[in-house]
Amino acid sequence: MEFKLEAHRIVSISLGKIYNSRVQRGGIKLHKNLLVSLVLRSARQVYLSDPCPGLYLAGPTGTPAVPPPQQPGEPVAGPPSGWGEPPPPAGRAAWPEPEPPPQRPMVCHTPGAGSSEPVTSVAGAGDALRGGETDSAAAACCPPAREEQPVGDGSPAPPAPCPRKRGAAGVGGGRAGCPAPGSTPLKKPRRNSEEQPSTTDEDTDEEMETGNVANLISIFGSSFSGLLRKSPAGGREEEEAEESGPEAAEPGQICCDKPVLRDMSPWSTAIVAF
Amino acid sequence: MRADIISTVEFNYSGDLLATGDKGGRVVIFQREQENKGRAHSRGEYNVYSTFQSHEPEFDYLKSLEIEEKINKIRWLPQQNAAHFLLSTNDKTIKLWKISERDKRAEGYNLKDEDGRLRDPFRITALRVPILKPMDLMVEASPRRIFANAHTYHINSISVNSDHETYLSADDLRINLWHLEITDRSFNIVDIKPANMEELTEVITAAEFHPHQCNVFVYSSSKGTIRLCDMRSSALCDRHAKFFEEPEDPSSRSFFSEIISSISDVKFSHSGRYMMTRDYLSVKVWDLNMEGRPVETHQVHEYLRSKLCSLYENDCIFDKFECCWNGSDSAIMTGSYNNFFRMFDRNTRRDVTLEASRENSKPRASLKPRKVCTGGKRKKDEISVDSLDFNKKILHTAWHPMESIIAVAATNNLYIFQDKIN
Numbered sequence: 001m002e003f004k005l006e007a008h009r010i011v012s013i014s015l016g017k018i019y020n021s022r023v024q025r026g027g028i029k030l031h032k033n034l035l036v037s038l039v040l041r042s043a044r045q046v047y048l049s050d051p052c053p054g055l056y057l058a059g060p061t062g063t064p065a066v067p068p069p070q071q072p073g074e075p076v077a078g079p080p081s082g083w084g085e086p087p088p089p090a091g092r093a094a095w096p097e098p099e100p101p102p103q104r105p106m107v108c109h110t111p112g113a114g115s116s117e118p119v120t121s122v123a124g125a126g127d128a129l130r131g132g133e134t135d136s137a138a139a140a141c142c143p144p145a146r147e148e149q150p151v152g153d154g155s156p157a158p159p160a161p162c163p164r165k166r167g168a169a170g171v172g173g174g175r176a177g178c179p180a181p182g183s184t185p186l187k188k189p190r191r192n193s194e195e196q197p198s199t200t201d202e203d204t205d206e207e208m209e210t211g212n213v214a215n216l217i218s219i220f221g222s223s224f225s226g227l228l229r230k231s232p233a234g235g236r237e238e239e240e241a242e243e244s245g246p247e248a249a250e251p252g253q254i255c256c257d258k259p260v261l262r263d264m265s266p267w268s269t270a271i272v273a274f
Numbered sequence: 275m276r277a278d279i280i281s282t283v284e285f286n287y288s289g290d291l292l293a294t295g296d297k298g299g300r301v302v303i304f305q306r307e308q309e310n311k312g313r314a315h316s317r318g319e320y321n322v323y324s325t326f327q328s329h330e331p332e333f334d335y336l337k338s339l340e341i342e343e344k345i346n347k348i349r350w351l352p353q354q355n356a357a358h359f360l361l362s363t364n365d366k367t368i369k370l371w372k373i374s375e376r377d378k379r380a381e382g383y384n385l386k387d388e389d390g391r392l393r394d395p396f397r398i399t400a401l402r403v404p405i406l407k408p409m410d411l412m413v414e415a416s417p418r419r420i421f422a423n424a425h426t427y428h429i430n431s432i433s434v435n436s437d438h439e440t441y442l443s444a445d446d447l448r449i450n451l452w453h454l455e456i457t458d459r460s461f462n463i464v465d466i467k468p469a470n471m472e473e474l475t476e477v478i479t480a481a482e483f484h485p486h487q488c489n490v491f492v493y494s495s496s497k498g499t500i501r502l503c504d505m506r507s508s509a510l511c512d513r514h515a516k517f518f519e520e521p522e523d524p525s526s527r528s529f530f531s532e533i534i535s536s537i538s539d540v541k542f543s544h545s546g547r548y549m550m551t552r553d554y555l556s557v558k559v560w561d562l563n564m565e566g567r568p569v570e571t572h573q574v575h576e577y578l579r580s581k582l583c584s585l586y587e588n589d590c591i592f593d594k595f596e597c598c599w600n601g602s603d604s605a606i607m608t609g610s611y612n613n614f615f616r617m618f619d620r621n622t623r624r625d626v627t628l629e630a631s632r633e634n635s636k637p638r639a640s641l642k643p644r645k646v647c648t649g650g651k652r653k654k655d656e657i658s659v660d661s662l663d664f665n666k667k668i669l670h671t672a673w674h675p676m677e678s679i680i681a682v683a684a685t686n687n688l689y690i691f692q693d694k695i696n
Contacts, residue, residue: 030446030477031477
């Protein structure tokens with residue numbers, strides 16, 4: 001259990017570092033961010049291997065909604081006593097709610113100022129931004145001065161504000177807290193509208209649905225491409241879907257066996273924690 | 275962040291000059307006093323020779339990025355005439371500086387008087403030949419070449435080739451080869467940028483040319499590996515000729531295993547037969563003929579292994595320590611925290627921890643070896659791990675190429691120590 005707490009703490013610290021690195025003088029340090037992303041991944045793996053995955057679904061009281069799939073020999077348990085008292089605030093926000101709390105300073109997705117309008121603009125932005133580089137997944141929220149520029153900008157995420165696309169937060173400089181109260185309702189229309197192109201154009205999927213995660217991943221600069229390809233739907237869906245297993249997986253997902261879902265959840269909850 | 279924090283230290287080939295670069299973009303060069311000059315006690319002392327502003331902060335308008343003026347590396351060129359040349363680099367731009375002395379000046383011009391004011395030509399009735407007169411020594415630094423716009427990522431290394439005509443510059447993902455005379459183009463010789471940046475798993479952390487073989491260079495990675503490349507084999511040296519990696523010890527795995535295995539510095543021995551790498555907790559000496567494991571591993575501060583989580587929190591785990599050889603390759607030196615630095619004698623297998631601090635450094639007094647208490651009862655004069663000051667870090671050290679003189683940079687102070695055994 002301590003490992004889980006430790007892992008969670010490390011995840012929080014790591015995300016804080018990545019967030020701070022974007023406002024550092026001299027631009028994003030690729031090396032440091034890569035190392036931080038590796039730590040993040042290690043912490044995540046420990047998190048997954050620790051036998052208390054039901055906590056993803058825990059209500060405010062901390063009790064799991066559904067007993068998690070158990071390893072043989074593992075005791076079926078409610079949350080261990082360690083979770084009885086509130087964990088650090090960031091963690092508390094992460095676990096219980098199926099609806100994500102609004103605090104998400106890391107990932108600058110336009111707040112739901114109307115569910116349909118951003119949808120189309122994202123699609124348009126994505127198409128416009130996608131250049132020669134394949135990691136335009138993260139470009140949805142970000143100005144074109146990213147990887148795809150022929151100038152050869154290689155920084156994974158520029159720290160500058162990017163007011164161009166939607167007049168709202170971009171990666172690296174927008175409003176520190178991007179409340180996204182409309183993000184949950186935003187998802188459904190997005191998913192529906194995306195279903196047509198989803199089979200033909202996976203990149204668009206990535207930009208629209210996983211814009212948040214993709215931004216983060218781009219910042220990490222690490223090998224999370226597997227996550228993106230397997231779970232184009234927004235991470236928060238995974239929490240709800242997990243308990244019903246892969247059968248209830250999002251439409252448009254290519255591969256949605258349980259391990260993948262489990263992979264996504266701590267990321268989404270970690271992101272949500274911020 | 276203080277602008278006078280020293281960010282690089284480098285002796286020139288003769289050891290008479292010592293250059294330091296700082297976070298404010300300044301370069302300060304010290305010169306060793308000649309032995310027959312002045313008081314007996316000033317023999318071998320280093321005094322300031324020249325100070326100049328090498329780099330200024332810049333702004334990249336296209337990417338809305340500020341470019342730091344901090345000097346990441348200084349490398350001297352071998353001396354070919356009376357002037358001295360060095361390369362200094364910040365994150366994006368490398369500059370070649372010429373440092374020259376002027377100790378004479380011309381007097382007796384016809385068209386201007388001694389104050390420099392122009393004289394009225396109609397007033398001149400006779401011509402005279404200007405003569406050279408001695409003046410107080412003036413050291414001038416002038417930028418001779420500016421090598422810019424070749425690096426998308428942050429430059430971490432420069433290395434002058436043994437052919438004295440070319441040099442390499444390395445950033446996180448690419449290494450470029452330059453000719454010292456040509457500034458408008460460079461050759462890309464290593465490119466590890468993946469097609470999809472999300473698949474990035476390692477970056478280049480340091481690179482150096484072989485001291486004698488002008489076609490050979492090495493580069494280290496954040497994964498703890500070193501690749502040796504031969505420029506004769508192909509134009510783009512993405513395929514290494516040799517690959518050095520030590521298998522990881524599975525019992526010591528932690529969240530931070532990958533971070534602490536990242537190599538922060540790589541240096542060839544003077545002989546060219548060995549190379550040394552520095553990772554967070556140790557220095558390793560590699561024989562170029564053996565790729566499977568290092569021939570020596572020296573623990574710098576193993577007591578920090580249990581503190582990695584705290585060091586991750588306060589960012590110390592990302593500190594990039596450098597390392598250096600002595601002139602005969604018999605000893606190596608690297609820095610640590612609390613203004614400690616460590617020296618390892620490769621022959622006797624003995625090591626020592628010394629401290630660079632004002633209190634402990636009276637001129638001509640010997641440094642007292644220090645010891646860190648790792649647990650249990652702390653002996654007198656020992657310092658416990660928890661009392662270490664992690665803000666006092668020695669990242670940059672340099673060893674005179676021939677003599678027992680070392681330069682140690684402790685934050686914004688430069689210490690020069692000399693071995694009295696002469």
